[in-house]
Amino acid sequence: MSQTVDRALSILPLLAEGPANLEQVATRLEVHKSTALRLLRTLHEHGIVYRQPDQRYRLGARLFALAQEAMENLDVREIAHPHLAELNAACGHTVHLAVYEEDEVLYIDKVESRYPVRMYSRIGKTVPITVAAVAKLLIADLPEPERRAVAERLDYPRYTARSTPDAAAFLNELATVREQGWATDLGGHEESINCVAAPIRGAEGRAVAAMSVSAPNVVVSADELLTLLPRVRRTADAISAEYVGRPLTPQRDSTPRRDSTPRRDSTPRRDTNPQRGTNPQRDKRAAP
Amino acid sequence: MSQTVDRALSILPLLAEGPANLEQVATRLEVHKSTALRLLRTLHEHGIVYRQPDQRYRLGARLFALAQEAMENLDVREIAHPHLAELNAACGHTVHLAVYEEDEVLYIDKVESRYPVRMYSRIGKTVPITVAAVAKLLIADLPEPERRAVAERLDYPRYTARSTPDAAAFLNELATVREQGWATDLGGHEESINCVAAPIRGAEGRAVAAMSVSAPNVVVSADELLTLLPRVRRTADAISAEYVGRPLTPQRDSTPRRDSTPRRDSTPRRDTNPQRGTNPQRDKRAAP
DNA sequence: GATTATGTTGCAGATCTTGCAACGACCATT
DNA sequence: AATGGTCGTTGCAAGATCTGCAACATAATC
Numbered sequence: 001m002s003q004t005v006d007r008a009l010s011i012l013p014l015l016a017e018g019p020a021n022l023e024q025v026a027t028r029l030e031v032h033k034s035t036a037l038r039l040l041r042t043l044h045e046h047g048i049v050y051r052q053p054d055q056r057y058r059l060g061a062r063l064f065a066l067a068q069e070a071m072e073n074l075d076v077r078e079i080a081h082p083h084l085a086e087l088n089a090a091c092g093h094t095v096h097l098a099v100y101e102e103d104e105v106l107y108i109d110k111v112e113s114r115y116p117v118r119m120y121s122r123i124g125k126t127v128p129i130t131v132a133a134v135a136k137l138l139i140a141d142l143p144e145p146e147r148r149a150v151a152e153r154l155d156y157p158r159y160t161a162r163s164t165p166d167a168a169a170f171l172n173e174l175a176t177v178r179e180q181g182w183a184t185d186l187g188g189h190e191e192s193i194n195c196v197a198a199p200i201r202g203a204e205g206r207a208v209a210a211m212s213v214s215a216p217n218v219v220v221s222a223d224e225l226l227t228l229l230p231r232v233r234r235t236a237d238a239i240s241a242e243y244v245g246r247p248l249t250p251q252r253d254s255t256p257r258r259d260s261t262p263r264r265d266s267t268p269r270r271d272t273n274p275q276r277g278t279n280p281q282r283d284k285r286a287a288p
Numbered sequence: 289m290s291q292t293v294d295r296a297l298s299i300l301p302l303l304a305e306g307p308a309n310l311e312q313v314a315t316r317l318e319v320h321k322s323t324a325l326r327l328l329r330t331l332h333e334h335g336i337v338y339r340q341p342d343q344r345y346r347l348g349a350r351l352f353a354l355a356q357e358a359m360e361n362l363d364v365r366e367i368a369h370p371h372l373a374e375l376n377a378a379c380g381h382t383v384h385l386a387v388y389e390e391d392e393v394l395y396i397d398k399v400e401s402r403y404p405v406r407m408y409s410r411i412g413k414t415v416p417i418t419v420a421a422v423a424k425l426l427i428a429d430l431p432e433p434e435r436r437a438v439a440e441r442l443d444y445p446r447y448t449a450r451s452t453p454d455a456a457a458f459l460n461e462l463a464t465v466r467e468q469g470w471a472t473d474l475g476g477h478e479e480s481i482n483c484v485a486a487p488i489r490g491a492e493g494r495a496v497a498a499m500s501v502s503a504p505n506v507v508v509s510a511d512e513l514l515t516l517l518p519r520v521r522r523t524a525d526a527i528s529a530e531y532v533g534r535p536l537t538p539q540r541d542s543t544p545r546r547d548s549t550p551r552r553d554s555t556p557r558r559d560t561n562p563q564r565g566t567n568p569q570r571d572k573r574a575a576p
Numbered sequence: 577g578a579t580t581a582t583g584t585t586g587c588a589g590a591t592c593t594t595g596c597a598a599c600g601a602c603c604a605t606t
Numbered sequence: 607a608a609t610g611g612t613c614g615t616t617g618c619a620a621g622a623t624c625t626g627c628a629a630c631a632t633a634a635t636c
Contacts, residue, residue, distance in 0.1 A: 001326045001329040001330045001333070002292055002296070002326050002327060002329075002330040002623085002624075003593090003622090003623065003624090004290055004292040004293055004592085004593065004594095004623080004624085005292055005293050005296040005327060005330040005331070006330055006333070006334075008290070008293040008296070008297075009296075009330070009331070009334040009336060010334075012334075012336075012354055013354065015358070016354050016357040016358045016361070017357075017361070018361055021613080021614090022613070022614060022615095023612090023613065023614085031594080031595085032594070032595045032596075033595095033613085033614075033615090034594080034595070034596085034614095034615075034616080035593080035594060035595070037614075037615070037616095038289045038290050038593080038594090039290060039293060041289040041290075042289045042290040042293040042294055042297070043293070043297070045289070045294070046294075046297040046298075046300075047390065047392075048297060048300075050389055050390065055613090055614080058358065058361075059354065059355070059358035060389065060390070061387075061389040061390065061392045061394050061414070062392075063351070063354065063355050063358065064355045064358070064359060064394060064396075064412040065392075065394065065412060065413070065414055066300055066301065066304050066347065066351065066355070067347070067351050067352045067354070067355035067356075067412060068355075068410060068411075068412035068413055069304040069305075070303070070304050070346065070347035070351065070352070071352060072410070073304075073305075073306055073346075099349075101338055101348065101349040102335065102338065102348070102349070104335070104349050104350075104353075106349050106352060106353065108352075112400075122356060122360070123352075123356075124352040124353060124355060124356035125353070125356055126349070126353050290592085290593075291591090291592065291593090291624090292592080292593085292623085292624065292625095309582075309583090310582070310583060310584095311581090311582065311583085319625080319626085320625070320626050320627080321582085321583075321584090321626095322583095322584075322585080322625080322626070322627085323624080323625060323626075325583075325584070326624080326625090343582085343583075577636100578635100578636085579634100579635075579636075580633105580634085580635070580636090581632105581633085581634075581635090582631100582632085582633085582634095583630105583631080583632080583633095584629105584630080584631070584632095585628105585629090585630075585631095586627105586628100586629095586630105587626105587627090587628100588625105588626105588627100589624105589625090589626100590623105590624090590625085590626105591623090591624075591625080592621105592622095592623075592624070592625100593620105593621090593622075593623070593624090594619105594620090594621085594622080594623100595618105595619105595620100596617105596618090596619095597616105597617100597618100598615105598616090598617095599614105599615080599616080599617105600613105600614085600615075600616100601612100601613085601614080601615095602611100602612085602613085602614100603610105603611085603612080603613100604609100604610090604611080604612100605608100605609085605610080605611095606607105606608085606609080606610100
C-alpha cells in the first residue's frame with residue numbers, strides 16, 4: 001500500500017541473509033543507490049539496521065529487542081512455560097510451544113532436552129508447516145474454507161520419504177488430526193525425529209497454540225514416545241484450563257467473548273489469539 | 289530521513305508494548321487514522337504486524353523470524369557456543385555472550401544454569417549497560433572519545449545501592465576494567481546476583497563480544513564466583529583465538545584487515561564486528 | 577431503532593520521494 | 607606519485623506518492 005515503506009521493509013529479509021553493502025541492497029531492491037541509501041538511513045536511525053565498521057549493513061539490535069519484547073508479552077507463553085518445564089522434568093525430552101499466524105507456524109517457547117542428542121530448533125523459528133505435529137493441529141483447527149485455502153497455498157517439500165506429499169494428503173491428515181485431537185510427526189521432517197503434540201484451547205474452544213514433545217529415534221523409539229501421549233494431552237489441557245481461567249481483567253468484564261456469535265464469512269476468518277490482558281495499558285479504554 | 293518509513297517504524301516499539309487498535313496508533317503517531325491504516329496495512333503485508341481477531345494490531349511472526357535468522361548468522365555466536373556450553377558444563381552457572389551496538393549491549397547467546405535458582409535473562413534482551421560486567425568490558429574497549437561520549441549520554445538508574453551512580457564513576461570503572469582486562473558486576477543490577485566477565489577479541493585486538501558467568505548469592509558467594517575468573521578468561525581467549533583464526537574466506541583474501549590503518553576521527557568510530565564471512569552470497573562480488 | 581465508536585475508501589492538493597548526475601573518498605594498479 | 611576504478615554521498619527538479627478530509631460502512635451500545 002505504501003511504496004516507500006514497502007521498499008524499506010523489503011530490505012529486512014534481504015539483510016537477514018547476511019550483511020550487504022549499499023549497492024547490493026539497491027540492486028536487489030531495483031532502485032537507485034541514493035534511494036536505497038535514504039531508506040537504509042531511516043532504518044538505521046531506528047536501530048533496525050546497523051552499519052558495520054566496513055560500511056555494510058546488517059540487522060540491528062533494536063530488531064532483536066523488539067521481537068523479544070513482543071514475545072514476552074504473549075500470554076499463552078507465560079502461562080504455559082511452567083507446565084512445559086514440568087513435562088520436560090518428567091520425560092527429559094525437548095518440549096515446544098507453537099502458534100499459528102497467517103500461513104506460518106512458529107515456536108514461541110522451548111524447553112531443551114536433557115539428553116545429549118537433541119533436536120535442532122530455536123524459539124522464533126518457523127516450523128515446517130506441512131509435516132510438524134504442532135502445525136497440523138493448528139491448521140486442522142481452522143474453519144473449513146480457510147483450512148482448505150491454506151492447504152492449497154502451501155508448498156510441500158519432501159524432507160523425507162514420509163513427508164506429506166501434497167494438499168490432498170495434507171487435508172486428509174488434518175481431518176484425522178481434527179478428529180482425534182492430537183497429532184504426530186513420525187520422521188516427516190527429519191528421518192530420525194518423532195514428535196507428539198496436543199492443542200491448547202482458548203475460551204471459545206479454538207486452538208490458540210500447540211505443544212509437542214520431540215525426541216530422536218536413538219533416544220526413544222516412536223512407539224515409546226507415543227506412550228507419552230496421555231501425559232502430553234494432560235499438560236495441554238492443564239494449560240488450556242489456566243488460559244481460559246484467567247479473566248480478561250481482574251474485575252470481571254461485561255461481555256468478554258465477542259467471537260461467540262456466528263459470523264458471516266465475508267472476510268476470511270483469522271484466528272489464534274495468544275495475547276490477552278495482562279498488559280497494563282490495555283485497561284485504558286475501560287477506565288474513565 | 290524518509291518521513292513515511294520513519295512513521296511506519298515508529299509503530300513498532302509502540303506495538304511491542306502490547307496490542308493496539310487503529311485509533312490508538314494514529315493518536316500516538318499524531319497522524320490521521322487513514323494514514324495510520326495505510327502504514328499498518330503495509331506492515332501487515334510484510335508480516336511485520338499481525339491483526340488479531342479483535343482487529344487490534346500486534347507485532348507479527350515474521351519479525352521474530354527475521355530477528356532469529358539474523359542472530360543465527362552472527363559468527364562470534366557460532367564459534368563461541370560450544371565453548372560457552374563447555375564452561376557451563378564445568379561450573380553449572382548461567383553463561384552469557386553479549387555484543388555492543390550503538391549505545392546498547394545485548395545478549396546474543398546464553399547457556400542456562402543447571403542450578404534451580406537462576407538469573408532471569410533472555411537472548412535478545414538488552415542488558416543494563418551501566419552495571420553489567422559484559423557491558424563495562426565492551427564500552428571500556430571503545431576509543432577514548434567515544435567512550436566518554438557514550439558515558440555522558442547514558443542514564444544511570446539506581447537498581448541497587450551498588451549500581452554505578454553517574455558518568456564519572458562509570459568512566460572510572462571503565463578505566464579499571466580496561467586495565468585489568470576483565471570485569472565484574474557484584475550486585476549492581478540485582479542485589480543478589482554476581483557476574484564475572486571477559487572480553488572476546490577480534491583480529492585487530494578490539495573487543496567484538498564479551499562473555500560472563502552469573503550466579504545468585506544463594507548458590508555461590510561473590511568470592512567463590514571470582515575463583516572462576518581464570519577459567520572464564522581462558523574460555524574467552526580460546527574463543528578469540530578461534531575467531532581470529534578463521535580467515536574471511538576459505539581461500540585466503542588479499543588484505544583482510546582494513547581497520548589497521550589509523551583513521552581520522554571525522555566520523556565517530558563504530559565498532560564491534562561480530563559478523564564475518566560464512567555466508568555464501570558474500571562471495572558474489574569476488575566471483576566473476 | 578437511534579447513537580456512538582471504529583474502521584475503510586475516493587479524491588485533490590501538496591508534500592515527499594525519486595532518479596539523475598556530479599562529487600568525493602578510498603583502494604588498487606601501473 | 608599518478609591514474610583509473612569502485613562505492614558512498616549530496617543537491618536538485620520533476621512528478622509520483624502520500625496525506626488529510628469528509629463521507630461511508632459496520633458493529634457495538636443504549
